Amino acid sequence: MVQALGHTTIKMVREMGRLGWFMLYSLYMIVRRPGSLVHVLKQIRFIGTKSLFVIVLTAGFTGMVLGLQGYYTLTKFGSEGMLGAAVALSLIRELGPVLAALMVTGRAGSAITAEIGIMRITEQIDALETMALDPFKYLVTPKFIAAMISLPLLCAIFDVIGIYGGWLVGVKLLGVNPGAYFYEMEKAVVWRDVYSGMMKSLSFGVIIAWIGCYKGYYAGHGAEGVSKATTESVVLTSVIILVWDYFLTSVLL
Amino acid sequence: MILLRNVHKSFGAQKVLDGLDLDIPDGKITAIIGPSGEGKSVLLKHLIGLLQPDSGAVEVDGESILDVRRSELNRIREKFGMLFQNVALFDSMTVFENVAFPLQEKTSLSKDEIRGRVLSALEDVGLKNIENKFPDELSGGMKKRVGLARAVVLNPKIILFDEPTTGLDPIIKRAIHQLIKDTHAKFGFTAVIVSHEIPEIFDVAQNVAMLFRGKILQYGTPDEIINSTDPAIRQFISGSLDGPIQMV
Numbered sequence: 001m002v003q004a005l006g007h008t009t010i011k012m013v014r015e016m017g018r019l020g021w022f023m024l025y026s027l028y029m030i031v032r033r034p035g036s037l038v039h040v041l042k043q044i045r046f047i048g049t050k051s052l053f054v055i056v057l058t059a060g061f062t063g064m065v066l067g068l069q070g071y072y073t074l075t076k077f078g079s080e081g082m083l084g085a086a087v088a089l090s091l092i093r094e095l096g097p098v099l100a101a102l103m104v105t106g107r108a109g110s111a112i113t114a115e116i117g118i119m120r121i122t123e124q125i126d127a128l129e130t131m132a133l134d135p136f137k138y139l140v141t142p143k144f145i146a147a148m149i150s151l152p153l154l155c156a157i158f159d160v161i162g163i164y165g166g167w168l169v170g171v172k173l174l175g176v177n178p179g180a181y182f183y184e185m186e187k188a189v190v191w192r193d194v195y196s197g198m199m200k201s202l203s204f205g206v207i208i209a210w211i212g213c214y215k216g217y218y219a220g221h222g223a224e225g226v227s228k229a230t231t232e233s234v235v236l237t238s239v240i241i242l243v244w245d246y247f248l249t250s251v252l253l
Numbered sequence: 254m255i256l257l258r259n260v261h262k263s264f265g266a267q268k269v270l271d272g273l274d275l276d277i278p279d280g281k282i283t284a285i286i287g288p289s290g291e292g293k294s295v296l297l298k299h300l301i302g303l304l305q306p307d308s309g310a311v312e313v314d315g316e317s318i319l320d321v322r323r324s325e326l327n328r329i330r331e332k333f334g335m336l337f338q339n340v341a342l343f344d345s346m347t348v349f350e351n352v353a354f355p356l357q358e359k360t361s362l363s364k365d366e367i368r369g370r371v372l373s374a375l376e377d378v379g380l381k382n383i384e385n386k387f388p389d390e391l392s393g394g395m396k397k398r399v400g401l402a403r404a405v406v407l408n409p410k411i412i413l414f415d416e417p418t419t420g421l422d423p424i425i426k427r428a429i430h431q432l433i434k435d436t437h438a439k440f441g442f443t444a445v446i447v448s449h450e451i452p453e454i455f456d457v458a459q460n461v462a463m464l465f466r467g468k469i470l471q472y473g474t475p476d477e478i479i480n481s482t483d484p485a486i487r488q489f490i491s492g493s494l495d496g497p498i499q500m501v
C-alpha cells in the first residue's frame with residue numbers, strides 16, 4: 001500500500017518533470033529555431049482557419065443564450081438596458097477565451113496528439129533524429145507558434161460573434177433598445193477587460209500546443225497507445241485550461 | 254570507425270545486449286547476422302544514438318556519442334544515413350517529398366537540382382513514376398526501396414541498413430545487393446547491413462558479425478564465417494532445426 005503510493009508519487013513527479021522540461025525546451029526552441037514559415041502557416045491554417053466554423057457556431061449560440069439569460073435576470077431589476085454590457089463583459093473576460101480554447105482543444109488538440117503519436121509509434125520521429133534534425137523544430141514549435149497566434153484571433157472572433165448573438169436575441173427578439181445595448185457596452189468595457197481576455201487566450205494557446213504535443217510525443221504502444229494519449233490529451237488540456245483560468249482571473253482581476 | 258565496448262542493454266528484465274564488443278571498420282561493408290529477436294535492430298540503433306546502452310561505450314570516429322550535447326550528437330549524426338526495418342517513411346509526404354526532405358533540410362541545392370537528385374536516386378532503386386504517391390499507396394517492397402533512396406540520397410559517410418532486402422522479390426533483391434556493392438565501390442562509404450539473406454549477404458559484405466546471446470559470437474570475413482566450426486553459426490547458416498539455437 002505504502003509502496004504503491006510511493007510508486008505513484010514518484011511516477012507523478014517524474015511525469016511533471018518531463019512536462020515541465022517539454023515546455024521549457026519548446027519555448028527555448030521557439031527562440032532558437034522557430035522552424036520554417038511554411039510549417040507555421042500550415043499549422044495556423046489547421047489550428048486557426050479550420051476552427052473558424054465551429055468557433056462562429058458556438059459563439060453565436062453562446063451569445064444568444066447570454067442574451068436570453070441576461071435579459072431574464074436584468075428585467076428583474078428593471079435594467080435590461082445593461083444587457084449589452086453584461087453580454088460583452090462575460091464574453092470578453094471569460095467565455096470567449098475559455099470556450100474558444102475548449103473548442104480548439106477538441107478539434108485541434110486531439111488531432112495534434114494523434115498526429116505526433118502516430119509519428120512516434122511508426123518511428124518517423126526516430127527517422128527525423130537520424131537525419132540530425134530536431135523533431136521539435138518540425139513538429140512542436142510550429143504548433144506552439146500557430147496556437148499562440150490563432151487562439152487570440154479566434155477569441156476575438158468569438159467575442160464579436162457572441163456580442164451580435166446577444167444583440168440578435170436581446171434587441172431583435174426581446175426588444176431591448178438598440179442604442180442602449182451598444183452604448184452601455186462601450187461604457188462598461190475597458191481596455192483592461194480586453195487585455196485580460198487576450199492574455200488568457202494566448203496562454204490557453206500555449207497549453208493546447210504543450211499538452212497536445214507532449215501526449216503525442218510520449219504516446220504508448222500501438223493504436224491503443226495513441227488513442228489513450230489522445231483522450232488524455234483532451235481531458236488534461238481542458239482541466240489545465242479551467243484551473244489556469246481561475247488563477248489568471250484572480251491575478252488579472 | 255565505429256566502436257562498441259562492453260555494451261549492455263536491457264528492456265525491463267530482458268537482457269538484449271550483454272557486454273557486446275564490435276569494431277566496424279571504415280569504408281567496408283559489415284554485415285550483422287543472427288537469429289530473429291536477438292537484438293540486431295537494437296544494436297543498429299545504438300550506433301546512431303537512438304538507443305543508449307545501460308553501460309558501455311559507443312564511439313564514432315573516436316568521439317563518444319553518449320552523454321554528449323544534442324548539437325554534438327547531431328554533428329556526428331550528419332555522417333549517417335539510415336534505413337529502418339519498418340522503413341519509417343513520413344506518411345503525410347509523397348514519395349518525392351520523402352526523398353527530397355533530407356536534401357531540402359541539409360543542403361542549399363536549387364529546386365531543379367533536388368528534383369534531379371531525387372529522381373535519379375529513385376531510378377537507382379528501380380522506381381519510376383511513383384513520385385506523387387503516398388507511402389500507404391505503395392507495396393511493401395516499394396516502400397523499402399523508397400526508404401533506401403532516402404537513406405542514401407545525401408551520400409552519407411556511414412549507412413545503416415536494417416534488412417534492406419527483406420520482402421523483395423529475388424530479382425529486385427539481387428539488384429539492391431548489386432546497387433549497394435556498386436555505390437560502395439564508387440563512394441567508399443562505411444556500411445552496416447543487418448540481413449537475413451544467407452548466403453547472398455556473404456557476397457556483398459567484406460566482414461560479417463554473428464550476434465548471439467547478446468554478444469558478437471564471431472566476427473570475420475565471409476569465408477571465415479562460412480567455414481566456422483562454431484555449432485551455433487553452422488546451424489544458423491545451414492538453417493537446421495537442431496543445435497544450440499532453439500526456437501521457443
Ligand SMILES: Nc1ncnc2c1ncn2[C@@H]1O[C@H](COP(=O)(O)OP(=O)(O)OP(=O)(O)O)[C@@H](O)[C@H]1O
Binds near residue numbers: 264288290292293296
Ligand atoms: N523498444 C523496445 N522495448 C522493449 N523491448 C524491445 C524494444 N526494442 C526491442 N526490444 C526487444 O529486444 C529484442 C531484440 O529486438 P530486435 O528488434 O533488435 O531483434 P532483431 O534481432 O532485429 O530481430 P529481427 O531479425 O526479427 O528483426 C526483442 O526481444 C525485442 O522484444
Ligand SMILES: [Mg+2]
Binds near residue numbers: 293338
Ligand atoms: Mg530487426
